[in-house]
Structure formats: structure tokens, C-alpha cells
Amino acid sequence: MKIIGLTGGIGSGKTTVAQLFSELGVPIYIADIEAKKLTDTSKVIRRKLISLLGEEAYKGPKLNRKFVADKIFNDKTLLEGVNAVIHPKVAAHFIKWVSKQKATYVIKEAAILFENGGYKNCDLVILVTAPKAVRIARVRARDNASSIEIEQRMKNQWSDEEKQKLADIIIENIDLKTTREKVETIHNSLSKLPSL
Template sequence: MKVIGLTGGIGSGKTTVAKQFEALGVPVYIADEEAKKLMNTSKVIKRKLIQLFGNEAYVNNQLNKPFIANIIFNDKTYLQKMNAIVHPRVATHFKKWQSKQNAPYVIKEVAILFENGGHKQCDYVITVIAPKDVRIERLLKRDNTTKERVEAIMKNQWSDDEKIKLSDYVITNITLEDTKNQVSKIHVKIIKSIE
């Protein structure tokens, strides 16, 4: 079974693309969602995050996202330390999930696939891109955020050009219909490469 990495900058539309693959019957693993679940359910992760951030890391047994986001926003070393705690457990969780799938390939959607070296564990990589202004507009509509905060996140991610160089496929996600067509074509190519 092949593992296809799916990535793209914040607001590029990774989740939209992932859902389109899912509609074609491809099992999809959304790493960020699974990481969030594990941060609230794994005793090991909880203990280590409390050691890292202090007792305020959890409120009512749930991850205190605003508190942690504020620390990370002001000191990037905390982001690296948190990722070092969470990512290995997400990788283990993914392996278990993958072993239960029955399909020619699975999609693993990871926001920072290249940044954390995860692309090396993938057979192919698909990068989703969209113009910066479109991405910012989407995020301002979707999240309760500011343009400055979005741009700060973008600065922490690799540029589209850097990602494209290491990708096997690129999807330009501007209109839903066009994106759907690109997904279908890539799906056919992947299936043919496996047969």
C-alpha cells in the first residue's frame, strides 16, 4: 500500500482536496486532527506537555490552545519541543491506522510535511497551492484571526516554490470544480503507477 503525502501552506485548501480524494474512496488520515485528539487523550503526551508548558497547558482536562499558542507565537523553540513530543506518537498512530486500511493507497495530510521531514516516508507527495491573497482571505473567513497572525504562520512554513521542487504532483486550488478535475487526474495516475 502506497502512502501519498498531501501538504500545502495554511489556507491552501489541503482539507478540501483530502475530502475530494475521500470521495473517490481513498482512505485519508488528517495528521493535525489526529494530533489534536492525541493531545487530549494520550496520558504520555499530556504529562510531557505539562512538563514543557506548566499546569496551565490543560484546563478541565482539555488542551489550553490559546495559552499554548501564545507561548509558541512568542518563542519558536517551544514549537519544536512540542512537535518532538507529539509527532512521534502521531507517526505511530498513523502506522496502526494504515494497517487497518484496504486500498491501493492512502492519503496522509500533513501541514508541515516537508518541514518535519515526513515527505521521506511517503511514496509520492502532492502539494496544494493557492495565491497568497486567496489564502489570507479564506483564513480570515474561516478562523477568528488577523492578517498579521496568518502572515506570521506563513513565515514559519516553507514557501510554495520550495515545496513544489520536492513534490510529485501540484494542485492549484482556486475553484472547486477545477480542483476536483485535478484530483481525479492525479488519482488515475497514482492507481496506474501502482498496478
């Protein structure tokens, strides 16, 4: 079974692309969703994050996402520390998930697949891109965030130019119809790949 990485900057539309693959019957693992579940349920993650960020890191059983986001987004060292706690757990969870799938290939969708080195464990990586102005408009509409907040989040991710050097396939996601056609073409190619 092939592991296909799917990534892209904030607002690029990687979740939309993942949904299009899902509609074609491809198993999709969305790392961000699984990470959120694990931060709320893993006692090990909870203990380590409280040790790193303090008791306020959790509100009852759930991660205090706003508090954590405020702490890490302007502090690279803390951000790296939080990632070092969460990413290995998500990676182990993903391996377990893959072992239960019965498809020619699966997709692992992760926002920071290149930044955290996860791309090295993929057979191919698809990068979703869109012009910066389009990405900002999408995130403003989705998250009700200011342009300044969005730009700050973008600074914590590699630029599309950096990612393109490592990507195997690039989907420029501006028009849904064109993107859907591209996904179908990629799916047809990937479905013919010999399994490992």
C-alpha cells in the same frame, strides 16, 4: 499500499483536496485532527507538555490550545519542543492506521509534512498551492483571524517555493471545478500504480 502525502500552506485548501479524494473512496488520515485527539487522550503527551509549558498547558482533560499557541508561535525553540513531543506519537498512530486500510493508496494530510521530515516516509507528495492573497482571504473567513495573525502563522511554515522543490505533484487550488478535475486525474493515475 502506497502512502501519498498531501500538504500545503495555511489557506491553500489542502482539506478541500483531501475531501475530494475521500469522495473517490480514498482513505484519508488528517494528521492535525489525529494530533488534537492524541493531545487530549495520551497521558505521555500530557505529562511531557506540562513539563515543557507548565500546568496551564491543560484545562481539565483537554489541551489549552490558546495558551499553547500563544506560547509557541513566537518561540521557535518551544515550537520545536512541542512538535518533538507530538509528532512521534502521531507517526506511530498513522502506521497503525495504515495497517488497517485496504486500498491501493492512502493519503496522509499534514500541514508541515516537509518541515517535520514526514515526506520522507511517503511514496509521493502532493502539494496544494494558492496565491497568498487568496490564502489570507480564506483563513480570514474561516478563522475570523486578522491578516497579521495569519502572516505570523505563515512564517512558521515553509514557502510554496521551498515546498515545490520536494513535491511530486502540485495542485493550484483556485477554482473548485478545476481542482476536482485535477484530483480525479491524479486518482486515476494513482489507482493504477502497482502496490508495494
